[in-house]
Amino acid sequence: MATDFKSIPIIDVAPLLAKCDDPKMVQDPGVREVVKQLDQACREAGFFYAKGHGIPETMVKEVRNITHKFFDLPYEEKLKIKMTPAAGYRGYQRIGENITKGVPDMHEAIDCYKELKQGMYGALGKPMEGCNQWPHYPPNFKELMEEYISLCTEVSRKIMRGIALALGGSPDEFEGERGGDAFWVMRLIGYPGASTANGKCTSENDIGCGAHTDYGLLTLVNQDENITALQVRNQAGEWISAPPIAGMFVCNIGDMLKILSNGLYESTLHRVINKSPTYRVCVAFFYEPNYDAAVEPLEVCVRKSGGTRKFEKAVYGEHLVSKVQTNFVT
Numbered sequence: 153m154a155t156d157f158k159s160i161p162i163i164d165v166a167p168l169l170a171k172c173d174d175p176k177m178v179q180d181p182g183v184r185e186v187v188k189q190l191d192q193a194c195r196e197a198g199f200f201y202a203k204g205h206g207i208p209e210t211m212v213k214e215v216r217n218i219t220h221k222f223f224d225l226p227y228e229e230k231l232k233i234k235m236t237p238a239a240g241y242r243g244y245q246r247i248g249e250n251i252t253k254g255v256p257d258m259h260e261a262i263d264c265y266k267e268l269k270q271g272m273y274g275a276l277g278k279p280m281e282g283c284n285q286w287p288h289y290p291p292n293f294k295e296l297m298e299e300y301i302s303l304c305t306e307v308s309r310k311i312m313r314g315i316a317l318a319l320g321g322s323p324d325e326f327e328g329e330r331g332g333d334a335f336w337v338m339r340l341i342g343y344p345g346a347s348t349a350n351g352k353c354t355s356e357n358d359i360g361c362g363a364h365t366d367y368g369l370l371t372l373v374n375q376d377e378n379i380t381a382l383q384v385r386n387q388a389g390e391w392i393s394a395p396p397i398a399g400m401f402v403c404n405i406g407d408m409l410k411i412l413s414n415g416l417y418e419s420t421l422h423r424v425i426n427k428s429p430t431y432r433v434c435v436a437f438f439y440e441p442n443y444d445a446a447v448e449p450l451e452v453c454v455r456k457s458g459g460t461r462k463f464e465k466a467v468y469g470e471h472l473v474s475k476v477q478t479n480f481v482t
């Protein structure tokens with residue numbers, strides 16, 4: 153259950169990342185401390201900052217820089233990788249194309265998904281089949297992003313081992329059938345600044361991304377420095393800012409982890425409003441269960457939360473497809 157938190161906790165995950173594949177990780181005092189902090193943050197806010205994640209700051213910045221360069225291109229150039237349902241919803245979407253609760257979002261984006269082999273998940277996988285559409289400019293775009301994705305995947309897998317312990321499970325609770333072949337989503341997002349004169353400005357009240365929850369297990373947010381735009385809703389209904397902190401990811405829980413934890417951890421509502429005059433980019437990496445995972449509350453979590461199962465079984469791929477299909481419908 154979320155609380156009326158006023159700020160988002162910072163967790164140095166380095167001790168967990170160093171030991172999380174060690175069979176004796178559970179006994180390690182450094183790991184135990186991180187696990188305790190993860191449990192508290194996930195119960196109280198569903199959000200935390202991950203410090204000490206080990207991805208070089210130069211790369212984290214380069215990923216944002218190259219994203220800026222793409223969004224700076226003329227519209228015609230960006231349209232060369234236009235997102236379509238036929239491309240498995242991969243590619244570029246213009247400002248206002250993505251819709252949250254019926255309202256167009258004031259952002260443009262490139263959506264990327266782990267590639268599914270043709271027919272791999274039958275009818276379930278069909279809507280998401282397709283190849284990622286990478287920009288041809290800047291030239292090293294694809295290579296950089298693929299390297300970044302593999303590093304984010306590894307960091308997420310490791311944090312999830314800590315979260316598994318935090319829930320009282322075994323470290324590999326989110327591996328095997330549930331997450332051993334984890335799906336991922338990456339969104340490169342650009343939010344125009346408010347009241348600038350470059351023709352794609354927005355007003356101060358325009359919403360960059362409306363209130364939503366994320367869909368999977370764990371999100372890693374890499375946001376531009378010096379602009380505070382991401383806001384997280386607490387139990388009292390107040391919007392708490394999650395300002396950028398150099399060297400750290402903002403992490404949050406998705407809908408699938410809410411179900412697995414039987415509601416012990418919630419997927420907290422959040423939104424983005426860029427009131428600054430400056431164009432803002434964010435690169436959000438979403439670590440998800442296996443595409444075909446049937447997700448239901450873990451036994452240990454049902455026991456810990458009073459013995460009642462609060463959620464029905466959900467198939468991750470079905471949840472994703474239903475979200476994606478409504479994100480682009482006016």
Ligand SMILES: N=C(N)NCCCC[C@H](N)C(=O)O
Pocket residue numbers: 250251252253337339361362364365366367368438475479
């Ligand atoms: N893959 C994830 N989590 N994407 C988050 C997008 C949130 C906005 C979307 N229109 C929505 O309403 O969900």
Ligand SMILES: O=C(O)CCC(=O)C(=O)O
Pocket residue numbers: 339341361366373375381382422423424434436
């Ligand atoms: O722009 C941000 O800071 C967060 C974006 C977000 O919440 C999302 O893409 O799911």
Ligand SMILES: [Fe+2]
Pocket residue numbers: 364365366422
């Ligand atoms: Fe989000």
